[in-house]
Amino acid sequence: MMTNMTIYDISEKAGVSIATVSRVLNGSSSVSEKTRKKVLDVMDRYGYTPNAFARGLGLNTMKTIGIMCADSSDLYLAKAVYYIEQLLRSNGYDSLLCCTGYDLKTKEQSMDLLISKKVDSIILVGSNFIYEQDSDNKYIRDAAAEVPVMLLNAVLKAPNVYSIVSDDYASMREAASQMIASGRKDILYFYNSASYSGRRKLAGYRAAMREAGLLRENGLLQFYTGSHEDIHAMAGQLEKVKSEGLFFNGVIAADDNLALGAVKYAQKNGLKIPEELSVIGYNNSLLTTCCDPELTSIDNKLETLCQHLTATLMGVLNGEKMPEEAVFSGEIIHRGTTLLQS
Amino acid sequence: MMTNMTIYDISEKAGVSIATVSRVLNGSSSVSEKTRKKVLDVMDRYGYTPNAFARGLGLNTMKTIGIMCADSSDLYLAKAVYYIEQLLRSNGYDSLLCCTGYDLKTKEQSMDLLISKKVDSIILVGSNFIYEQDSDNKYIRDAAAEVPVMLLNAVLKAPNVYSIVSDDYASMREAASQMIASGRKDILYFYNSASYSGRRKLAGYRAAMREAGLLRENGLLQFYTGSHEDIHAMAGQLEKVKSEGLFFNGVIAADDNLALGAVKYAQKNGLKIPEELSVIGYNNSLLTTCCDPELTSIDNKLETLCQHLTATLMGVLNGEKMPEEAVFSGEIIHRGTTLLQS
Numbered sequence: 001m002m003t004n005m006t007i008y009d010i011s012e013k014a015g016v017s018i019a020t021v022s023r024v025l026n027g028s029s030s031v032s033e034k035t036r037k038k039v040l041d042v043m044d045r046y047g048y049t050p051n052a053f054a055r056g057l058g059l060n061t062m063k064t065i066g067i068m069c070a071d072s073s074d075l076y077l078a079k080a081v082y083y084i085e086q087l088l089r090s091n092g093y094d095s096l097l098c099c100t101g102y103d104l105k106t107k108e109q110s111m112d113l114l115i116s117k118k119v120d121s122i123i124l125v126g127s128n129f130i131y132e133q134d135s136d137n138k139y140i141r142d143a144a145a146e147v148p149v150m151l152l153n154a155v156l157k158a159p160n161v162y163s164i165v166s167d168d169y170a171s172m173r174e175a176a177s178q179m180i181a182s183g184r185k186d187i188l189y190f191y192n193s194a195s196y197s198g199r200r201k202l203a204g205y206r207a208a209m210r211e212a213g214l215l216r217e218n219g220l221l222q223f224y225t226g227s228h229e230d231i232h233a234m235a236g237q238l239e240k241v242k243s244e245g246l247f248f249n250g251v252i253a254a255d256d257n258l259a260l261g262a263v264k265y266a267q268k269n270g271l272k273i274p275e276e277l278s279v280i281g282y283n284n285s286l287l288t289t290c291c292d293p294e295l296t297s298i299d300n301k302l303e304t305l306c307q308h309l310t311a312t313l314m315g316v317l318n319g320e321k322m323p324e325e326a327v328f329s330g331e332i333i334h335r336g337t338t339l340l341q342s
Numbered sequence: 343m344m345t346n347m348t349i350y351d352i353s354e355k356a357g358v359s360i361a362t363v364s365r366v367l368n369g370s371s372s373v374s375e376k377t378r379k380k381v382l383d384v385m386d387r388y389g390y391t392p393n394a395f396a397r398g399l400g401l402n403t404m405k406t407i408g409i410m411c412a413d414s415s416d417l418y419l420a421k422a423v424y425y426i427e428q429l430l431r432s433n434g435y436d437s438l439l440c441c442t443g444y445d446l447k448t449k450e451q452s453m454d455l456l457i458s459k460k461v462d463s464i465i466l467v468g469s470n471f472i473y474e475q476d477s478d479n480k481y482i483r484d485a486a487a488e489v490p491v492m493l494l495n496a497v498l499k500a501p502n503v504y505s506i507v508s509d510d511y512a513s514m515r516e517a518a519s520q521m522i523a524s525g526r527k528d529i530l531y532f533y534n535s536a537s538y539s540g541r542r543k544l545a546g547y548r549a550a551m552r553e554a555g556l557l558r559e560n561g562l563l564q565f566y567t568g569s570h571e572d573i574h575a576m577a578g579q580l581e582k583v584k585s586e587g588l589f590f591n592g593v594i595a596a597d598d599n600l601a602l603g604a605v606k607y608a609q610k611n612g613l614k615i616p617e618e619l620s621v622i623g624y625n626n627s628l629l630t631t632c633c634d635p636e637l638t639s640i641d642n643k644l645e646t647l648c649q650h651l652t653a654t655l656m657g658v659l660n661g662e663k664m665p666e667e668a669v670f671s672g673e674i675i676h677r678g679t680t681l682l683q684s
Contacts, residue, residue: 064455071424072414072423072427073420073424078415078420082413082415085441089443094440094451094452095440095441096438096440096459097439097440097441098436098437098438098439099427099437110436113436113438229628231628231632232631267634286571290573290632290633291632291633291634292609
């Protein structure tokens with residue numbers, strides 16, 4: 001099998017012009033059935049489907065994938081980008097990354113930039129690219145009219161869009177249920193994102209608390225500062241909740257950074273972890289082993305998600321029919337900040 | 343001043359063809375002196391130098407900067423990329439990032455990819471892009487023949503290459519001197535990179551220790567695992583040193599991750615920090631506030647470096663003469679892991 005054939009090789013072997021090969025590849029009706037068959041026979045002989053063939057020929061491909069992420073300094077997003085880029089490289093693809101920030105406008109600009117660079121596909125890393133108001137997702141549907149669009153941990157039902165998600169709802173529901181089962185009733189939910197994933201996590205916490213008859217609207221603490229790194233500010237938010245008279249002996253946080261804010265709060269107030277305050281984080285990041293005691297956290301199987309996303313993309317680029325949505329379960333990793341039984 | 347002029351505007355105002363404007367911009371000798379003057383006069387009137395003008399016209403620019411970093415999941419590199427991308431965007435430039443890994447071959451490929459995407463400049467983030475064997479730096483000199491190349495925290499003396507560095511040697515020398523002044527004599531140096539910056543840091547530690555008559559060759563501990571996240575493995579390395587009978591009551595680490603390995607080691611062995619073990623990290627990252635006590639660390643002024651790099655690049659792209667090298671001092675941020683006086 002010749003894998004490095006060019007359109008010139010096909011043209012020569014089929015005895016037709018390059019323009020004719022191109023017309024066949026594009027499915028043009030202005031080619032006679034006989035000529036079309038001749039070209040397809042050459043392709044068949046070398047083991048390509050027309051679709052993969054067109055790409056393999058470099059007619060329509062730069063072997064480059066565009067990646068967009070909001071913020072490369074976010075531990076979760078950076079890790080996802082790292083996995084995806086390594087997987088793409090091992091599949092023979094280069095990647096170009098745009099860090100877009102969180103504004104829709106700059107996301108749209110980055111999308112245009114990547115499309116103009118003739119990428120073969122665009123991967124959106126993180127659920128903040130999907131908006132609740134569906135008209136705000138037009139930039140994704142527009143891109144999908146040109147190249148396949150892959151979503152990591154977000155869902156958008158649209159042609160040529162593929163969604164690979166972690167079941168954040170089920171993971172968070174399970175985490176809250178386990179903390180309740182360990183005897184905690186006053187469990188604060190600490191979060192800072194209202195993205196698709198953020199809303200799913202919150203819904204999971206609420207479901208578990210409602211089931212146990214423990215849901216209180218003032219048990220939700222939303223943290224807004226723009227910085228996901230200021231652990232002292234996060235601890236300060238919890239101080240404020242306490243000073244307002246709200247008792248809590250458990251914190252479930254939407255990411256590990258926020259959970260470390262809770263650990264810091266306990267240290268500053270002389271609260272014993274996990275006896276006087278239990279804490280669960282999310283993402284099972286590097287941060288879980290930095291603190292003392294170490295942080296119980298939900299492993300959302302990021303590497304598995306990235307592997308599946310890349311495999312799905314390779315299938316799509318090879319003209320195979322691939323599932324439009326795949327959902328993976330997370331897992332609670334028990335460490336020292338909880339009384340949970342594993 | 344009209345800043346959004348096109349080549350068509352110039353052509354019209356100078357009363358010459360677009361091709362003639364283009365020839366003037368390219369310095370072609372086939373344009374009469376009189377015509378050349380007429381075109382340049384129009385340019386002058388609008389306050390542009392020919393160089394900036396050519397770029398401003400979009401003759402030669404996509405207003406896009408290529409960025410290369412070895413690993414987006416490294417906290418220091420990710421932060422640098424984050425600052426640089428924000429600064430470029432506020433200057434009206436898009437950016438395309440390639441995460442290259444640490445192999446020379448993939449670095450060369452990424453460089454080719456970015457050049458083929460017609461970027462206006464390439465920024466290399468981190469000192470691992472520069473090799474000790476100068477022939478390995480040919481890919482950078484080749485790129486600099488096409489576009490300006492900016493180095494963040496690395497130095498390469500070559501035409502059209504600009505270096506912005508933190509004085510890692512002086513920072514590390516000062517950190518070691520201060521730890522010695524606090525009464526420590528048995529100070530282990532813990533590192534995992536032999537990059538330009540890594541060698542400068544090591545040299546700074548050695549200089550301070552040598553000055554104080556304390557330098558021992560077995561006081562250096564190099565950590566190799568590939569993972570900069572496995573804090574338990576780092577702590578294990580220190581266990582091994584101790585079990586081999588080498589006493590140390592201070593650790594100076596080449597980055598904060600390694601320093602947290604030392605904190606973990608102390609916790610596992612019941613050593614009081616800072617009384618029985620003093621620790622200094624490097625980069626003043628998010629990690630410094632995660633542990634207890636919090637980590638003393640060297641702030642290498644990354645944001646300042648990135649600001650200066652971007653300003654230098656904008657100057658270069660506007661045809662201004664800019665300094666080829668700029669060096670910034672770091673600063674020790676005192677927290678709970680040292681007995682140092684600030």
